[in-house]
Amino acid sequence: MSNAKMLLVEDDKVLADLLVWHFEREQFDVRSTADGEEALLLAQENVPDIVILDWMIEGISGIEVCRRLRRSTATANVPIIMLTARGEELDRIRGLETGADDYLTKPFSPRELIARVGAVLRRVRPALAGEVLNYSDLEMDVVAHKVRRSGKAVALGPTEFRLLRHFLEHPNRVFSRERLLDSVWGHDSDIELRTVDVHVRRLRKALNDGGRRDIIRTVRSAGYALDSEEIG
Numbered sequence: 117m118s119n120a121k122m123l124l125v126e127d128d129k130v131l132a133d134l135l136v137w138h139f140e141r142e143q144f145d146v147r148s149t150a151d152g153e154e155a156l157l158l159a160q161e162n163v164p165d166i167v168i169l170d171w172m173i174e175g176i177s178g179i180e181v182c183r184r185l186r187r188s189t190a191t192a193n194v195p196i197i198m199l200t201a202r203g204e205e206l207d208r209i210r211g212l213e214t215g216a217d218d219y220l221t222k223p224f225s226p227r228e229l230i231a232r233v234g235a236v237l238r239r240v241r242p243a244l245a246g247e248v249l250n251y252s253d254l255e256m257d258v259v260a261h262k263v264r265r266s267g268k269a270v271a272l273g274p275t276e277f278r279l280l281r282h283f284l285e286h287p288n289r290v291f292s293r294e295r296l297l298d299s300v301w302g303h304d305s306d307i308e309l310r311t312v313d314v315h316v317r318r319l320r321k322a323l324n325d326g327g328r329r330d331i332i333r334t335v336r337s338a339g340y341a342l343d344s345e346e347i348g
Contacts, residue, residue, distance in 0.1 A: 119143055119144070119145050120143075120144055120145070120165040120166060120237060121144075121145045121147075121162065121163075121164045121165045121166075122139055122144045122145065122146045122147070122164055122165065122166050122167070122168065122233075123147055123148075123149075123155060123158055123159055123164040123166075123167045123168070124136065124139075124146055124147070124148040124149075124167075124168045125148075125149055125150070125151075125152065125155040125167065125168065125169045125170055125173060125178065125181060126148070126150065126168070126170045126173070126199065127150035127151075127170060127172075127173045127174050128170070129150070132148050132150065134226060135148075135168065135226060135229070136148050138226040138229075138230060139230070139233075142230060147162075147164070150173060150174060151173070151174055151175050152173050152174070152175045152176035152177065152178065152180065152181045153175050153176060155167075155169075155181055156181060156184055156185070159185060159188075159190075159191050159194070160188065160190060160191070163190050163191055163194060163298075164191075164194055165194070165195075165237065166194065166195045166196075166197070166233060166236065166237060167185065167191075167194055167195070167196045167197070168197050168199060168229070168233070169181055169182060169196055169197070169198050169199065169216070170198075170199045170200065171198055171199065171200035171201075172200065172201065178198060178199075178200070179198075179210065179214050182196055182198065182214045182215050182216055183214050183215065185215070186214070186215035189295065189298075190298060193240075193286075195217040195218075195236045195237065195240050196215060196216045196217055197216065197217060197218045197219070197220060197229070197232055197233060197236060198216040198218070198219050198220070199220050199222060199224075199229075200219070200220075200221060200222065201221070201222045217236050217240070218232050218235075218236055220232060249281070249284040249285065250284075251284050251287045251331075251342060251344065252331060252344035253265055253266045253328075254280075254284065254323070254331065256280065256281060256284055258281065261277065263277070263280065265323060265328060266328065268326075270322050270323060270325070271322060272319070272322055273318070275300070275301075275315050276315055276318050276319040276322060278300050279296070279300050279315055279316070279319055280319055280323075280342075282296070282299050282300050283332070283340075283341070283342035284342065286342075287342045287343075288341060288342065288343055289341060290333075290335045290338050290339050290340065290341040291339045291340060291341065292338060292339040293309045293312040293313070293339055294309065295339065296312050296339065296340070297309065297312060316332060316340055319332065320332050331343065331344055
């Protein structure tokens with residue numbers, strides 16, 4: 117899974133150790149905690165690519181952890197799979213309504229959970245599944261680090277590559293400069309907001325080389341979006 121970052125929140129130590137072993141074997145970078153408060157801190161410090169969250173944990177409940185992750189700008193779009201001994205339909209619905217992307221009732225096999233995680237990541241973060249990202253006439257091979265537009269190679273610097281990758285993973289969505297700083301440069305970055313504009317201009321120039329139409333839309337007072345409807 118291209119070293120996807122996983123946060124595992126499970127207070128059954130035997131099960132937690134088993135899942136850590138299985139997911140690390142699948143090349144995941146796993147951090148594990150049994151505590152809801154610590155889970156929220158870990159998620160803010162280093163935003164995971166996916167969260168596996170037990171409903172019944174010590175301290176604040178898994179459902180409350182899910183709710184707070186969804187409220188936070190940094191983790192609002194991180195996929196969450198909930199684990200629970202509760203099999204009742206109303207509980208499943210409550211978990212999904214709170215923001216969980218999928219739901220697995222105990223007991224389950226680690227292989228089933230691995231399959232569910234793979235399916236969620238392919239749906240919401242295709243780059244982490246090692247796949248080629250496509251949008252309009254753009255194509256990005258994340259593993260080979262190559263970009264093509266209308267079949268022609270596009271030369272990008274490392275930052276422009278990461279910026280385009282973020283847009284390709286979330287097409288048509290508008291991102292503020294602050295959000296792009298967090299997602300592309302990282303939370304600890306001291307870079308100024310106007311630096312985002314500079315890199316967007318460089319990315320535009322590379323993508324539009326040869327007179328091709330502008331595929332990055334500027335939304336006044338809001339930010340930027342990858343949008344094929346924009347005519348340059």
